[in-house]
């Protein structure tokens with residue numbers, strides 16, 4: 001009788017750097033994109049990195065693997081789990097942190113607020129806000145645009161979430177949110193927060209203070225709104241959510257409302273501002289593209305404007321990776337990746353594949369004039385059941401601000417002569433900034 005051969009254990013985890021976990025973590029947090037590019041070059045389309053608080057992360061960037069992640073059942077891959085570090089800010093009911101049925105339910109409640117048609121309803125207001133902000137920028141001398149972009153995207157999301165009149169009244173919230181985001185952006189804090197981990201973050205005093213102030217304002221606003229009688233006529237997100245009902249017919253609780261409002265304010269503000277800065281940075285670096293954009297807009301065509309937005313989000317995606325946690329084992333590129341491991345579509349690598357995007361490092365909006373963005377090859381907003389809820393809103397924001405910059409004002413690059421004559425300042429334009437001359 002022949003012996004039954006036990007199959008040799010399948011390949012489970014793809015190769016990756018051999019450094020100790022702490023060293024991999026340090027490299028990851030010092031420059032994730034560089035580490036991704038180096039690992040991709042060394043190990044190919046699938047590799048693993050060990051990151052503190054994240055465990056084993058298997059990165060993928062082949063379109064067919066990304067498609068498998070986006071089309072898998074929500075019971076197979078969790079995304080909420082990978083966003084756990086944001087729980088102290090967003091709260092436990094946030095759509096970003098939930099999975100399976102609970103996620104589906106919150107997403108269903110939020111979806112009507114942001115579908116394309118409703119987003120387009122904000123066009124006039126967005127244009128007014130952009131004209132007022134850009135109208136106040138200095139003329140004829142170098143100007144950095146980031147603060148102005150943040151101011152506009154903050155106004156857009158506040159107006160969408162609370163409605164025009166109430167957004168004016170909520171000005172303290174602007175300052176609180178701004179300070180909250182700077183806590184996370186400060187590298188000294190970032191390292192500390194990493195060591196602290198999400199569960200103890202709430203006790204970190206600067207964080208606690210900002211969060212308490214934001215919560216007080218939001219709960220007061222929710223109470224005030226519940227008492228109003230004109231909710232049915234209003235179209236802002238808070239009013240729509242107050243009307244929305246769970247599948248069992250119950251309304252959303254105050255805690256649920258608070259968590260989704262914070263989620264929208266946080267997810268919908270800095271992301272779009274960063275994307276706008278990147279767009280302006282690319283346009284002033286490529287004056288021929290800026291000229292073409294100006295000509296086409298003057299001729300009444302938006303096609304090139306949309307291509308500029310697509311190409312900016314391809315070449316400079318705001319978010320580089322979108323982690324998922326495997327609930328059950330799943331096969332990728334010959335590896336039977338076990339449950340519990342994070343499988344991470346790497347937007348940054350996918351968007352730089354020369355087989356999908358010839359000359360991937362070049363800023364070429366033209367590539368999107370003939371081929372619209374592919375569902376599994378252009379993923380700055382993620383995909384599948386978790387695709388960004390604010391996608392249509394964000395694209396409209398970007399188009400509106402860029403149109404106003406190019407037609408309402410006019411921007412041009414800072415000429416090299418000016419840069420040389422004030423070398424110290426010009427040389428210091430950081431990568432997250434863009435400098436222009438508005439005329």
Ligand code: HEM
Nearest residue numbers: 096267268271272275318322381382383386388389390394
């Ligand atoms: C250029 C701007 C933006 C970028 C690049 C961006 C990108 C993303 C990405 C990559 C995800 C994760 C998707 C995934 O895991 O597959 C996401 C989720 C999300 N985004 Fe955005 N976003 C932007 C603007 C906005 C805006 C303006 C809002 C709100 C108005 C918003 C609200 C959300 C929400 C609520 C989710 C969670 C969706 C879910 O888990 O079901 N985002 N976004």
